[in-house]
Amino acid sequence: MDDRARTEPEPLWREVTGRILRRRRHERGERLVETAERAGVSSQYLSELERGRKDASSEILEAVVGALEMTLAEFTREAAIELSRTAPVLASVSTIASPARFSPPAGAGRPLALACA
């Protein structure tokens, strides 16, 4: 059995990206303009990224992820967790929601555990 046996369709990469960026910004209690300014992008553009309307270039993704004080590694781990919600086989990924040195954002780890239990 593999991921192709999942019952729900997977979201597009930019949709997963947007959810993670927005969630992280909200966790930090920041307004679009604050994060956007640090990332060097317009708040309108960041808003489009967060809504999954635009595909970010690797450079923009690096800038926004960095502005949110995440590494690409953390961001990608978040994406794997996010995607595990639509791919049951990824229940195993719930293990990456709480490694010793990683503090999962509110709403990432626990809901995942429930979703994949």
Added chain:
Amino acid sequence: MDDRARTEPEPLWREVTGRILRRRRHERGERLVETAERAGVSSQYLSELERGRKDASSEILEAVVGALEMTLAEFTREAAIELSRTAPVLASVSTIASPARFSPPAGAGRPLALACA
């Protein structure tokens, strides 16, 4: 401690993407033209993606990942593993290299364990 404490810089997202796509294609013993045809892209374009020269749109990524019989979830998990090689803090991600229903590609799991030991 967090990922920002890592010693190596992180690669760009398209570089990580390219490595995973190429590795997966090689594991399947396919030529660029075969995978590209199924994905509906030119072999030249797929080659650029594999070399990390181009950022794939979410639709293209979905098409290529699908052509390689991976789900976006599997692809993203591979990316998290790939990135863990530059972020020591991600040693914990090595756990996703061998969940019960997931067969990590040759060179993904074990090297990771070594890299993050």
